[in-house]
Amino acid sequence: MRLCLQEWEALYEVCKIEKISKNHLIELIESKKSNKLGLTYSTRLFLMSYFREAASEEGHKKVGHGLLDNYASIDKVLQKISEKK
Numbered sequence: 001m002r003l004c005l006q007e008w009e010a011l012y013e014v015c016k017i018e019k020i021s022k023n024h025l026i027e028l029i030e031s032k033k034s035n036k037l038g039l040t041y042s043t044r045l046f047l048m049s050y051f052r053e054a055a056s057e058e059g060h061k062k063v064g065h066g067l068l069d070n071y072a073s074i075d076k077v078l079q080k081i082s083e084k085k
Contacts, residue, residue, distance in 0.1 A: 001026070001039055001040050001043065002040060003040065003043065003044070006081070007043070007044060007047060010047045010051070011025070011043070011047060014047065014050055026039070026043065029042055029043055029046050030042070064076075
């Protein structure tokens with residue numbers, strides 16, 4: 001399975017939070033995924049869904065999302081992404 005570094009980091013973060021091995025989590029994703037979707041795509045979809053479920057209005061406010069300051073929170077995330085390349 002080919003994931004970028006940030007996706008692997010997110011997968012390991014989920015494993016740490018949920019106290020599950022990487023292999024077991026991937027087995028769970030594979031066993032529940034649609035036959036029409038590949039494992040890599042299903043893993044990416046899982047990661048996005050997992051962290052979206054964890055996001056809350058309070059959490060968004062805490063990090064400054066949604067403020068009308070020229071998209072500073074978006075720029076901040078994009079800056080973090082570009083630093084990891």
